[in-house]
Amino acid sequence: MTSGSTGASRLAGGLLRSLDPVMDGALVAFALWTLAYEASLVWPFDLGLAAGIWLPLTIALMAFLVVRDLRERDQAGPADGPEPTAVAAPREGRRLGRGVRTGLLAAYVVVVLAAGVLTWSLDKHRVTLLVGLCLVALVLALVLALTRPDDTGGDRGDGADHGGVGGTDDAAMLPWRGTVAEHALVVVLGLAAAVFASLLLRPNQDDVYYVNISVWVAEHGTASLRDTMFGPETLPSIYGGGLPLASVEPLMGALARVFGVSAGSVVYLVSVPLVAFWSVWSIWRLAREWAPRRPLAVVLVTLVFSVMAGANMFGNFSFARVWQGKVMFWLIVLPMVWVVATRLLRRRRRDDLVMMAVLGVAMVGLTSAATLLGTVIAGALLVAGLVARSGRLALGSVLLALGPVVGGLVVALQASGALEQNPPERLSRGGRSPR
Structure with missing residues (x-):
């Protein structure tokens, strides 16, 4: 192999492996957008302007994380190879x-x-x-x-050479990244999933509410706490009380406002292929953590199961409704929670703790069920951390729960006040509440 082809191969591998930090940057950026959107519910401002500022900052954040990841991999040495690298044991809690x-x-x-x-x-x-x-x-x-x-009765995280990997080097404990060919094949699978999801036609009744939020933000530029389906904020919200904390629908509407297109175009034509692709990549990341010797087989089986299970709940919450926030949570955020949790057991990095907090906020921004699901998942991870005697995993579970717990408290407190001001019998008589 010539030096030119070797250089091209390394460049291609670097670009493919940079999708990991790009995805991390997107999650961090979405969490920041969620916080900004929650602030707009209290202090209203133009979400279109906010999205216009948020988008270039997101690109800059992704570029920063990619450059940092490339530097870390240069310091750690070549990650490509015919066989997966052994993973060192964590330094604590493995006995x-x-x-x-x-x-x-x-x-x-x-x-x-x-x-x-x-x-x-x-x-x-x-x-x-x-x-x-x-x-x-x-x-x-x-x-x-x-x-x-x-x-032998000892802790394998003693820094000795077990399987060719030292136990004290964070760089050596990075998960196996896979070969260039495998990364390229997963990218092809992700693109195929994007096309497949874009060609599906399966209307969903929930869009009456979700897409309406995007349309309102695209046309007016501000979030609404009142009903926008049966009138222009003339009736109380039928959401059931509480603040609508989910920020993904307002983000789609704000981006539509920035680019001057309809909200439906962003929801159905832009978000669908993007989310479908990143859902495949999130599965790939989880497979590399949990099944490092056969990650590609895991991805293939998972995709086949998702496609063939369209008649049940798992298939329904897959590519058929990939534009909805709750499906994004299921396909992208939940696998990343397990990825980061596994990393917390394997290495000492503050980034993983920060990412846990980011994922908790992202849950709140994607679905109103985050209050229930996020706390249950965080509680399960807390139990796992205690059993494994991993303080990092226990702390990560607490950070993961922050967003859902705070969001749930805010919704509960605001909902109680909303029900006092707008009792159900008053709404049934068609009465209007003060705006």
Whole structure:
């Protein structure tokens, strides 16, 4: 191989691997937008102007993270290779004995059996039980996979050479990044998913509310706390009380206002391919963390399952409704939570703690269910951190819960006041509340 082709290969690999920091930058930028949007609910300002400032800052943030990542990889040495690099053990909390692991496995079996019985015996809450079961499975898999017992009785995070990787070098503990060919294939899969999602036609009743928010912001430039479906803010909101904290729909409307296009164009023609592509990449990142020897196979199986499961809940919350914030949470944010949680167990970096807080805020910006789902996920990670004796993971779970908990408190406090001012019987008579 000539030096020119080698240089081109390294350049292509660097560009492909830079998609990780680009995605991180997008998540951080969205969290910042969410905070700005929440501020606009209290102190109204033009969201179109805010989006015009936010967009170039987002690009600058992505560029900064890409440059920093390239420098870190240059210092760590070449990451490409025919075989995945072994991952060093974390420096703390890996001394789980075989008896404890056996007990965890037995507890998991009991939970599976109990949940199975409840799932098939109860008519209600089946989805909740299934989601809880999956959550327990993920947490226990995380603990069991990352707390391997040491047959010699010592902690494998002693800095010695285990599998060719030192235990004291953060750069050496970076997850395996995959080959250039694998990254390129995942990019192709992401582009295929973007085209596939763009060609799907499956209207959803929720868009009556969600897209209406984008249209209002695109046309007026400000957030609204009142109803905009049946009139121009002449009726109280039918949202059910509380502040509409989700910021992704206002972001789409604000971007439509910046570029002078319709909100529907941004929602259905721009966000769909972008979110579909990044959902594939988030799966790729999680597969590289949890299945470093066969990450590509994991991605392929996951995509096939998502496409073929269109008739059930998992397929419905996939490419068929990828423009909705709750689906973005399911496809992008949730895998990234597990990615960052795994990293907290493997290395010491403040960036991972910051990213946990960012993901918590992003949850609030994507779905009103963040108050419930975010706290449950954070609680599960807290339990995993305590079992694995990882202070970093426990702290990360607390940071993850900050956004959902604060958002839930704000909504609860504001909703109680809204219900006192706008009782249901008054709304049924068509009465108007003071604006």
